[in-house]
Amino acid sequence: MSSMALGKKRSLNVVDNCVTDYHIQCQEKPLKLVKREYDSDYNDYTPQDTTSTHVHTSRHHHKQGGGVEEASQLFSGDHNSVIRKGIINGIKPRNSDNHKEMVITGVTSPTDVFCSVPGRLSLLSSTSKYKVTVGEVQRRLSPPECLNASLLGGVLRRAKSKNGGRSLREKLEKIGLNLPAGRRKAANVTLLTSLVEGEAIHLARDFGYVCETEFPARQMAEYLCRNHSDPSDMYRRKELVLATKQMLKEFIDLLNQDRSPLCNTRPQMILEPNIQRNLTHFSLITHGFGSPAIVAALTSVQNYMNESLKYLEKQLSTYQTASGAHVSNATNAQIDTKKEIDLVNKK
Secondary structure, three states: OOHHHHHHHHHHHHHHHHHHHHHHHHHHOOOOOOEEEEEOOOOEEEEEOOOOOOOOOOHHHHHOOOOOOOHHHHOOOOOOOOOOOOOEOOEOOOOHHHHOOOOOOOOOOOOOEEEEEEOOOOOHHHOOEEEEEHHHHHHHHOOOOOOOHHHHHHHOOOOOOOOHHHHHHHHHHHOOOOOOOOOOOOOOOOHHHHOOHHHHHHHHHHHHHHHHHHOOHHHHHHHHHOOOOOHHHHHHHHHHHHHHHHHHHHHHHHHHOOOOOEOOEOOOOOOOHHHHHHHHHHHHHHOOOHHHHHHHHHHHHHHHHHHHHHHHHHHHHHHHHHHHHHHHHHHHHHHHHHHHHHHHHHO
């Protein structure tokens, strides 16, 4: 046999030995499946140690024509996959019980402090902390928001962890609030969702201060009124401004009578229940920012109306003065003419 043929035979033997070693290693080192637990509250996967499942690969098995083992043999019945029981076509059935109003069943008072939360809108040099009461937590878990453990943890600035949702639910249970696992939020998440009531009220107060001190009401009034120079047009515009001021006052007075519960206060209701209910809904969605912010904006509009009245009255006064002087001069001229006529007649 030639040397070339011997070399080829040796190469084939080496390849055959490598394949045999590979199959032996597959038999000695079976695959290990890692089971991952899904935390619905925090939307992350947490690996857990489970009993390893062995997948045997044998050369003899392939020779006999055996197929791959069925999935039911590879995964046990209690395997917690991403697709969980109770989910049909990727849609989890909505439980109406998760969106009922939360009721404090323990001895905790709604005015008790649940925790303190650092502000989200403060500068790093002057970070403010806001106290979150049990009543506020109850409002965030009740309609219209119905926050789940994940969103509530974000609002309260709690770091995400393996059992974060469970620990938060346990803490809520201690104060008499039962937060069901896997609940779904009811309202759309906005930037205001991340604010606690204390910071939302602080933001509304600062917005009102800026509107009161920095809004260019006088300049805008003069700019828009200067195009109306006709006296009849100015009188008509003045009547419109007065009517608008009256309507704005009624609207602002209504908003100022809002007695929605905020922070650790629950003031006595002034308005009728049917209108107060709607104002409370708006307050719960904006966490106390909505009504004060609208009042601040409408106060700026009121200032614009006041400046418009001042400008119109000034222009009308100037017109009346000029008209009075013109009428006075014309009257004096008529008197002088009459005197001259009388003198001529006497002569």
